[in-house]
Amino acid sequence: MNNALDGKVALVTGGGRGIGAAVALRLAEEGADVALTFQRNQQRADEMVDQIKTAGRRAVAVRADSAEPAAVVGVVDRVADEWGRLDILVNNAGAFLLGPLEQLSLDEFDETVAVNVRAPFVASQAAVRHMPAGGRIINIGSNIAERAVFPGFSLYAMSKTALIGLTKALGRELGGRAITVNLVNPGPTDTALNPVDGPNAGTITGFTALGHYADPADVAATVAFLASPDGRYITGATINVDGGFTI
Incomplete structure (x- = not known):
């Protein structure tokens, strides 16, 4: 087994399913x-904990609403306090609210920005108080930030585009502390929200250069x-794991 991260402690937000679970x-x-x-989904989160423990590592699942800043900070501090360190933060939790521009509500706007923009900022702010040199912050965005080919994505695309600026600025700010900050933009990925056999999968696949969806393990x-x-x-850096969707 590759032990490149032996002794490290990681926190993955939204890690109970999909890409977050794979990460x-x-x-x-x-x-x-x-x-x-x-x-x-407590059951799914518990299953993930069992899988991680089967791999021989410590694991814990914490129920937390990423739209609540106090909950985000609380999780970061809890992990660092109980496990003595925090080396890797993966900001993966996201809100996926779609719809025509004129039908999107301000409540939906606020929820999207709270989860997709504010939570990564707040989590990163809390994490760097604990992170040693060599720490990693990895944001999970979306290829939609670079190529919105379908209508109804204005709110979601806006929120994920914000992560590009956050990633670049934090990368500059934290570089002197040997903490890296990067953004991974998945493309079409086989998850419960966007299954490879879904009704629009054929059209979505057609926009990729490789002609197929990613598995969450690819991300x-x-x-x-x-x-x-x-x-x-x-x-x-921004790294697109999208099968060539944005080229």
């Missing part, structure tokens, strides 16, 4: 102890690389 498991397989947050592999020692000289 949490991959980091554990690479040697990290992993905490994850979830909002609703997790990129996150694991950025979290590893091999990723130490990459910061402020």
Whole structure:
């Protein structure tokens, strides 16, 4: 087993399902102890904890609403206090609210910005209080930030585009502390929200150069690389894991 992350502690927000779950498991397989947050599905979160423990690492799942800043800070501080350190933060939790511009409400706007923009900022702010040199912050965005080919994505695309600026600025600010900050933009990925056999999958696949969806493990592999020692000289970067959707 590759132990590139042996002795490291990671926190993955929204780690109970989909891409977040794949990231949490991959980091554990690479040697990290992993905490994850979830909002609703306790059973799925418990299953993830069991899988991580089966990989031989410590694991904990914490129910937390990423729209609540106090909950975000509380999870970061809890992990650092109970496990003695925090080396890797993966800001993965997201709100996916779509609709025509004239039908989107201000409540939906506020929720999207709270989860997709404010939560990564707040979590990063809390995490760097604990992070040693060599720390990693990895934001999970979306290829929609670079290519919105369908109507109804204005709110979601706006929120994910904000992560580009956050990533670049934090990469510059934290570079002197040897903490890297990067953004991974997944493209079409086979998850419960966007299954490979869904009604629009054929159209979506047609926009990719490779002609197929990603598996969540493909995104997790990129996150694991950025979290590893091999990723130490990459910061402020946006990496598209989208099968060529944006080219």
